[in-house]
Amino acid sequence: MTDTTQNAAGAMDERLRQVSIWKKLLNRPELGAVAGTVLVFVFFGLVAANSGMFSSKGIITFLEVSAQLGILAVFASLLMIAGEFDLSVGSMIGFAGVAIAIPAAVWGVPIWLAIIFAFVLAVLVGYVNGLIVVRSGLPSFIVTLAGLFILRGLTIGLTREITGRTQVSGLKQLSEGDPIAWLFAGDWFGFLFANNPTVNGIPASIFWWLALTALATWVLLRTPFGNWIFASGGDKLAARNVGVPVNSVKILLFIGTACAATLFAAIQVLDAGSADTNRGLLKEFEAIIAVVIGGTLLTGGYGSAIGAAFGALIFGTVQMGIFFTGVNTDWFKVFVGVMMLIAVLFNNYVRKKVTEAR
Amino acid sequence: MALLELQGISKNFGAIQALDNVDLRLDPGEVLGLMGDNGAGKSTLVKIMAGNFPPSGGEIRLADEAVHFHKPVEAREKGIEVVYQDLALCDNLTAAANVFLGREIKLRFGPLKILDYKRMYDRAGQLFAELKSETRPRDLVKQMSGGQRQAVAIARTRLRDCKIILMDEPTAAISVRQVAEVLDLIRRLRDQGIAIILISHRMPDVFAVADRVSVLRRGRKVADKTTKESSPEEVTGLITGAIQSA
Ligand SMILES: Nc1ncnc2c1ncn2[C@@H]1O[C@H](COP(=O)(O)OP(=O)(O)O)[C@@H](O)[C@H]1O
Ligand SMILES: [Mg+2]
Numbered sequence: 089m090t091d092t093t094q095n096a097a098g099a100m101d102e103r104l105r106q107v108s109i110w111k112k113l114l115n116r117p118e119l120g121a122v123a124g125t126v127l128v129f130v131f132f133g134l135v136a137a138n139s140g141m142f143s144s145k146g147i148i149t150f151l152e153v154s155a156q157l158g159i160l161a162v163f164a165s166l167l168m169i170a171g172e173f174d175l176s177v178g179s180m181i182g183f184a185g186v187a188i189a190i191p192a193a194v195w196g197v198p199i200w201l202a203i204i205f206a207f208v209l210a211v212l213v214g215y216v217n218g219l220i221v222v223r224s225g226l227p228s229f230i231v232t233l234a235g236l237f238i239l240r241g242l243t244i245g246l247t248r249e250i251t252g253r254t255q256v257s258g259l260k261q262l263s264e265g266d267p268i269a270w271l272f273a274g275d276w277f278g279f280l281f282a283n284n285p286t287v288n289g290i291p292a293s294i295f296w297w298l299a300l301t302a303l304a305t306w307v308l309l310r311t312p313f314g315n316w317i318f319a320s321g322g323d324k325l326a327a328r329n330v331g332v333p334v335n336s337v338k339i340l341l342f343i344g345t346a347c348a349a350t351l352f353a354a355i356q357v358l359d360a361g362s363a364d365t366n367r368g369l370l371k372e373f374e375a376i377i378a379v380v381i382g383g384t385l386l387t388g389g390y391g392s393a394i395g396a397a398f399g400a401l402i403f404g405t406v407q408m409g410i411f412f413t414g415v416n417t418d419w420f421k422v423f424v425g426v427m428m429l430i431a432v433l434f435n436n437y438v439r440k441k442v443t444e445a446r
Numbered sequence: 447m448a449l450l451e452l453q454g455i456s457k458n459f460g461a462i463q464a465l466d467n468v469d470l471r472l473d474p475g476e477v478l479g480l481m482g483d484n485g486a487g488k489s490t491l492v493k494i495m496a497g498n499f500p501p502s503g504g505e506i507r508l509a510d511e512a513v514h515f516h517k518p519v520e521a522r523e524k525g526i527e528v529v530y531q532d533l534a535l536c537d538n539l540t541a542a543a544n545v546f547l548g549r550e551i552k553l554r555f556g557p558l559k560i561l562d563y564k565r566m567y568d569r570a571g572q573l574f575a576e577l578k579s580e581t582r583p584r585d586l587v588k589q590m591s592g593g594q595r596q597a598v599a600i601a602r603t604r605l606r607d608c609k610i611i612l613m614d615e616p617t618a619a620i621s622v623r624q625v626a627e628v629l630d631l632i633r634r635l636r637d638q639g640i641a642i643i644l645i646s647h648r649m650p651d652v653f654a655v656a657d658r659v660s661v662l663r664r665g666r667k668v669a670d671k672t673t674k675e676s677s678p679e680e681v682t683g684l685i686t687g688a689i690q691s692a
Binding site: 310311312314315316318319321322323325326327328329330331332389390 | 548
C-alpha cells in the first residue's frame with residue numbers, strides 16, 4: 089500500500105521534472121535559431137553537398153562571413169535586450185575603417201596606434217549616442233538614425249578632403265611586422281592545414297566571434313551586470329527604483345556596439361589592405377536581423393547572445409550557400425526577408441505557448 | 447525625537463500642486479496610517495520620502511538631520527524601504543531576481559564576481575515562506591497573481607535591516623486572506639522596532655494596525671490624530687471633506 093503511493097508520487101515527480109525541462113528548453117530564446125541552423129545545414133547538405141561548400145575552404149569561408157556579422161550581432165543583442173537599438177553601426181564601420189587607414193597610410197602612424205585611435209573614437213561615438221538617448225528620452229531608433237547619416241557623411245567628407253578619393257589603400261605592406269595586426273587579420277593554427285594548399289589557417293575573426301559570444305553570454309547569465317541589462321530592458325523605472333544604474337548600463341552597451349563595429353572594421357581593413365568609405369553599408373540591419381532570428385525581442389527585456397551568434401551563422405551560411413549552389417545571388421535578399429519573418433512568427437508562437445502552459 | 451520628519455513639503459507638477467505645505471512626523475516603532483482620496487497626493491509624498499524626486503519646497507529630516515535624496519538608493523541607504531503602489535517590478539525577471547535586483551548576492555573568484563543563484567533562490571524562498579506566500583522564487587513575475595507580486599515587492603524590503611518601511615496601498619490588489627497576512631506582517635515588523643507608513647484606502651486595515659492616522663485632502667494635510675481618538679466615520683468625513691479638519 090505504502091509502496092504504491094510512493095511509486096505514484098515518484099512517477100509524478102519524474103513527469104513534473106520532464107515537463108519543466110521541456111518547458112525550460114522552449115523558454116530559451118535561442119531555440120528557434122538553433123532549429124533554424126539545423127534546417128539550413130540539412131538543406132545545404134543536400135543541395136550543395138558536391139559544390140565545395142563543405143570542404144575545409146568552403147566551411148572557413150561561410151564561417152568567416154558569419155563571424156564578422158556575429159561580432160556585430162552579439163553586441164547588438166546586448167543593447168536590444170536593454171531595450172535600445174543602434175542603427176549607426178554600419179556607418180561606424182566605415183568611419184572606423186578610415187580612422188585606421190588615414191593615420192596609417194597618409195600620416196605614417198603605426199598600424200597599432202591607428203587601431204587604438206579608432207577604438208578611442210568608437211568609445212566617444214558610443215558614449216555620445218548613449219548619452220543623447222538616455223538624457224533626451226528619445227527613441228534610440230531616431231537618435232542613431234541621425235548617427236547613421238552623420239557618421240557616413242563625415243567618413244566620405246573627411247576622406248575626400250584629406251586624400252581626394254573615397255578609398256585608402258596600401259595597408260597590406262604597412263601591417264607586415266605590426267605587433268597587433270595579426271590579432272585582427274591573421275590566419276591562426278595554420279599548421280593544422282599544412283597539407284591543404286587552399287587554406288592558410290582559421291581566420292582570427294572566427295575566434296573573436298566565438299570568444300565574444302561566450303563572454304557576452306557569461307555576462308548576461310552569470311553577472312549582476314547581465315541582470316541589469318535584462319532589468320533595464322524590462323522596466324527601467326522599476327530597475328532605477330532599486331538602484332540599477334540604467335543610464336550607465338545603456339551608455340556602456342552603446343559603447344559596446346560602436347567598438348564591435350570598430351573591431352569589424354579593423355578585421356576588414358587589415359584583411360583587404362584598404363579602407364572604403366562605403367564599408368559597412370546596411371550592416372546595422374543585417375545585425376538586427378541576426379539578433380531577431382536569435383530570438384531577442386525588439387521590445388527589450390528578453391533575448392540571448394548565443395541566439396544572435398546562431399542568427400549570424402544562419403545568415404552567413406545562407407549567403408554563402410546560395411553562392412555555392414550557383415543560384416542567382418539576387419535571390420538572397422528575398423530569402424533573408426522570408427527567413428526573418430518566419431523566425432519572428434516562430435518565436436512569437438513559442439513564447440505564447442510557453443506563457444499559456446503555466 | 448521623531449525618526450522621520452517632513453516640514454512644509456510642497457510639490458508641483460507644472461500647474462498641478464500635488465502637495466501643499468505638508469508636515470508629517472513618524473516616531474520610532476510607530477505605524478502611521480496615511481489616508482486620502484484618489485489624487486490627494488499620498489503616492490507623491492511617498493515618492494518624495496523614497497527619493498524618487500525632490501520636493502519643490504520644504505525639508506526632510508531623518509533623526510533630526512536634514513537629508514536630500516537624489517535617487518532611491520540614497521533613501522534606502524538611510525534605512526528607508528519602499529513598497530510602491532505600482533509595485534515597480536520587472537515582469538521579465540524571476541521573483542528571486544526581482545527581490546535581489548540591484549543588491550545581488552555574489553560569489554567571488556578573485557577579481558570576478560558572479561551571481562550566486564542558489565543562495566538567492568534559497569533566501570527568496572525563505573522570505574516568501576515568512577510572508578506565508580506560495581510564490582516560487584524561479585517563476586517569472588509576468589505570470590504571477592496580484593498577491594504573489596505583492597509578496598515579491600514586500601520581500602524586497604526584508605533583505606536588509608531597515609528603520610522605516612513605506613507601503614503604498616499594499617492591500618489594494620490582494621485577497622482577503624492575504625490582506626490579513628500583510629496586516630499581520632506589519633504588526634510583526636513594528637514589534638521588531640520598524641516604523642511603518644501604511645497607505646490604504648481600506649478603513650478597517652488602517653484602524654486594525656495603525657497607531658496614528660494622517661489625512662490628506664487635495665495636497666493638504668487636514669488631520670493627524672491617534673486612531674484611539676478618532677473613528678472610521680470621522681476619517682471618512684475628513685477624506686471626503688464633509689469634515690473640514692481635525
Ligand atoms: N509624475 C507626475 N506628473 C504630473 N502629475 C502627477 C505626477 N504624479 C502625480 N501627479 C498628480 O499629482 C496628484 C496626486 O497624485 P498621487 O500622489 O498619485 O495621489 P494618490 O496617491 O493620493 O492617489 C494627482 O493630481 C496626480 O495627477
Ligand atoms: Mg497613490
